C-alpha cells in the first residue's frame with residue numbers, strides 16, 4: 121500500500137491509524153482520517169517535519185560517496201525545518217510568491233496556454249495523437265516559477281530530469297544501481313545550484329542579503345525547484361486526465377454552470393499530486409487511541425483524508441462545489457502549509473479554462489502511468505486522440 125497508495129480502492133476499509141512496514145522493514149504509522157491528519161499537521165511541537173525529505177530507501181555508501189563528491193548537503197530550510205530559521209526563510213519565499221506577483225503572471229500564462237492549445241487542436245484535427253503531459257503540462261509551472269524567483273539558466277529538460285530524479289531518489293523503493301545513477305544526476309545539479317546560489321539574483325539574492333549561509337540558499341532553491349514545479353505539472357496532468365473521464369463536468373464548464381475554481385479544488389481533493397507527507401513524533405503520545413512512541417515516522421495519507429466521508433458529501437465522486445470539496449489537505453496545514461498554493465491554483469485554473477475544450481470528443485490512448493513512490497504521483501504521459509467522426513465541439 122505504501123508505494124502505490126493512490127491505487128488503493130476507495131471502498132476498501134482502512135484503519136484510522138495503522139502501523140505498516142516498508143520495503144526495508146522500517147515501520148510507519150499511517151494516518152488516514154481527516155481530523156487526525158489535521159491534528160498532526162497543526163501540532164509541530166509534538167510532530168516535527170524533520171523527516172520530510174529523508175530518503176525512504178536508505179542510501180548505500182556508494183551513493184553517499186557520489187553525493188559527497190558533489191558536496192551535496194541539504195540542511196533544514198523549508199519543509200524539513202523545525203528550527204528558528206524557518207519563519208524567516210519561509211517569509212522570504214512567501215514574498216516572492218505573493219498573490220499580487222502570482223496574479224501578474226496570469227496574462228502571460230494564459231497567452232502561452234492559448235498558443236499551445238491551438239497547436240494541440242491542430243494536431244488532433246489532423247487525426248494525430250497528442251500528449252497533454254509532454255506538450256502542455258510538463259514545463260508550464262517551471263516557466264512561471266523561473267519568472268517569479270529567477271532560476272539558474274539551465275535548460276528546462278535538465279531541470280525536469282533533475283527534479284524527477286530527486287523525487288525518485290528520496291521517495292521511491294530502489295535498488296543500489298538505480299540509487300547510484302540518481303545520486304549522480306541529483307549531485308550534478310546540486311553543483312549547478314551551488315554556483316547559482318552564490319551569485320544569482322531574485323530569490324537567491326534575497327536569501328543571501330538576509331544573511332543565510334550558502335547551504336541554506338542552495339537548500340531552499342533545491343526544494344523549490346522540486347516542490348514548486350514538478351508537483352504542479354503532475355497535478356495538471358492528473359486533473360486533465362480526470363476531466364477527460366468527466367464529460368458532465370466539462371459540459372458544465374462550457375455552459376458556465378460549473379466554476380473553474382471549483383474544478384481545481386475538487387481536483388486537488390481527488391487527484392492530489394502529493395499523496396502522503398511525513399512527520400516524526402517528538403514525545404511518547406497517543407493518536408486515535410494508538411500509542412505513538414517518540415521517534416515514530418508518521419505517514420499522513422493526505423489523499424485518503426480528502427475522501428473522508430466525515431468531511432465530504434460524496435467522497436468518491438468528482439462533483440465540483442460539493443459540500444466539503446475545499447476541505448482537502450492537499451497543501452498540508454499549519455506552520456508548513458504549502459507556500460505555493462496560490463500559484464498552483466492560478467496555474468491550474470488557467471490550464472483548465474484553456475485546455476478543457478481539447479478533451480471534448482477525444483479518446484484516451486494512453487492514461488498517465490505512475491511509478492511506485494511513497495509521496496509523489498509522477499505521471500509520465502497522457503496521450504489522447506480525437507475519436508473518428510468527432511468535431512471536438514461536443515462533449516463525450
Ligand code: HEM
Nearest residue numbers: 198199347348351352355451452453456457458459460464
Ligand atoms: C498542486 C501543487 C502543489 C501541491 C499539492 C503542494 C503540496 C505541498 C505539501 C503537502 C506541502 C507540505 C505541507 C505541510 O508540511 O504541512 C508543501 C510544502 C511546500 N510547498 Fe507545495 N505544493 C504544490 C505546489 C507548490 C508550488 C507551486 C510551490 C512554489 C513555487 C510550492 C512550495 C512549497 C514550499 C516552499 C513548501 C514548504 C513550506 C514550509 O515548510 O514552510 N508548492 N506543498
